Amino acid sequence: MGKLKYALYTGCTARESTPELLKSTLAVAEALDIELVLLDEATCCGASHLQDFDDFLSLVLNARNICYAEKLELPMVTICNTCQLNTSLTKERLDNDEELKNKVNEKLREVGLEYKGTSEVKHFLYALIDDLGVEEIGKKVKKPLTDINWAAFYGCHNIRPSELQMHNNGGENPYNPTSIDELIKVLGGNNVDYDHKNKCCGFHVELQAPNTANKLSASALTDAIDNNADAVVTPCPLCHLRLDVQQHNISKAAGREVHIPIFHLPQMIGLALGIEPEKLGINHHVTEVDFIN
Amino acid sequence: MEELAKKRLKFKVFRFNAETDYLPHYDEIELEVAQDEVVLDILNRIKWEHDGTLSYRRSCRHGICGSCAIKVNGKPVLSCKERVFDLVKIFGEELVLDPQDKKRAYKDFVIDKSNFWEKYNGVKPYLIAEIDEHPESENIIPPKEADKIEDADYCIQCGNCFYACPVVEVNEEYFGPAAFVKAYRFTADVRDNAKKERLEIVDKIGPGVWDCVKCFECAEACPKELSPITKITHLHNQIFEEGVAKNNVAVRHAVGFKHSIKKHGILDEGELVRYSEGNFGVLKHLPEAIAMFKKGKIVPPWKMPKSKNLDEVKKLIKSSSTKKF
Secondary structure: OOOOEEEEEOOOHHHOOOHHHHHHHHHHHHHOOOEEEEOOOOOOOOOOOHHHHOHHHHHHHHHHHHHHHHHOOOOEEEOOHHHHHHHHHHHHHHHOOHHHHHHHHHHHHOOOOOOOOOOOEEEHHHHHHHHHOHHHHHHOOOOOOOOOEEEEOOOHHHHOOHHHHOOOOOOOOOOOOOHHHHHHHHOOOEEOOOHHHHOOOOHHHOOOOHHHHHHHHHHHHHHHHHOOOOEEEEOOHHHHHHHHHOHHHHHHHHOOOOOOOEEEHHHHHHHHOOOOHHHHOHHHOOOOOOOOO | OOOOOEEEEEEEEEEOEOOOOOOOEEEEEEEEEEOOOEHHHHHHHHHHHHOOOOOOOOOOOOOOOOOOEEEEOOEEEEOOOOEHHHHHHHHOOEEEEEOOOHHHEEEOOEEOOHHHHHHHHHOOOOOOOOOOOOOOOOOOOOHHHHHOOOOHHHOOOOOHHHHHOHHHHHOOOOOOHHHHHHHHHHHOOOOOOOHHHHHHHHHOOOOOHHHOOOOOHHHHHOOOOOOHHHHHHHHHHHHHHOOOOOOOHHHHHHHHHHHHHHHHOOOOHHHHHHHHHHHHHHHHHHHHHHHHHHOOOOOOHHHOOOOOOHHHHHHHHHHHOOOOO
């Protein structure tokens, strides 16, 4: 197997409110000998909101992002579930509708670009699992996550709609996803089985419906805690922002104290690979990580 | 003829009688199940061969009446359509059969579906038009216009999307996906005269489309594969097209992405919150902002990163924008 190489679409949060996600992704890729080329030209994907206002504009901007991966002749990896949704949804619509693709390309050509449909789009999690393999990762474990109970929180847009994502996520079933749980086991940790692992955190209505968002997050975190989780791990920075930053509001919605550290997926992998917590940006968390030294 | 594969499976069956029981319980039963059996076959076999008191709704047996919808291991299914062997592939050899909403159970799988119908009726689920009963010629609708309704007309009101929606669970006034599909079925109908009226109804913060969390549970749950969330997106678009959109936090949030992308390419998170909430509204986020700032999670305006080739992005926004607010 040659060296794995991808175009990395960082999304916005990894460059702003979750710098630890970008740090840990790059650190883990280096440790696993994966080459990531940053797509510095890429814009925001619209975060599943822009298309509510202007669907066509959202398609053009997402297609432009993919163009830059195509120019490098590399598959694109995302590190945010919602980037994954908007990018792959754009790709699917353009690849299956010649007329729409032509309309989008008409605009892109004005700036010297063309969307072809030659780059795959998958989340970093599934690049690791499907292209590298869980066993390969297991071979590089230096500090097994022994005696830590991890609750995997999958995040909606990596697993739903399954009709779209099944081509990018190794056929993960949205009602019983297993990939992160498998990864936890290979890293030497205990995976927590709980009902809310495939549920919604409510991030997308945080501004207009904070009560809804807090109640959904509360259901998820109390379920994880009640099943003895020491930490939650998620592949989505939006879930992370909600669950890590908002625990004081989530506690109010839950009617009880909710305190549990939330990890980004590459942070958990990085710990097991023996990377210094500092390099994984553990110090950027609002909810303190109190069990790692 | 080749014999069908069989498996011995364990079923945990939800039992509750609102008239006599304080709490529900589960009956356990092991059955030999053949490859071609659907969930409804199992419910029938339990009722006919083991316990005649088991109650559930069923009618057409052909996936069109929508009455036999239940949940298996949390997955919404139409009992008459879902093969048991397909569920075993996902969940293994122990299957838990639950009603669509345990809190609303009257008797076993028979639930009180009045909340579903109340929301459904709330969007005026009928054509509002002045019909000439004696027209001189046929009223022809070109296929291009009819196509706009997409598949929204195929909803069988089974309630799978409604009882799978996490917002319905926590917000009693929320219309839910099925009602939105029905609203769209008429807002996309050229014959209908109440497009704006319906859009005003679904535009309200609280009950309306702005409270959708975009989880895609509805798309996953629909046995007719109608993708309710796609209709919700269409409703959002129509709200802008018809000038129904109000200047509120949810609308500014959707529009704010365009402004931010135009300025930086990538999103200016802080500015998006300020733009959405307004200069005073944004103050309520101060505790989180301070906590984030302390942890290096807030980029100051003078350090705000920009996408490379930003002039390209600006040109595209100018040439490709199709909506105004």
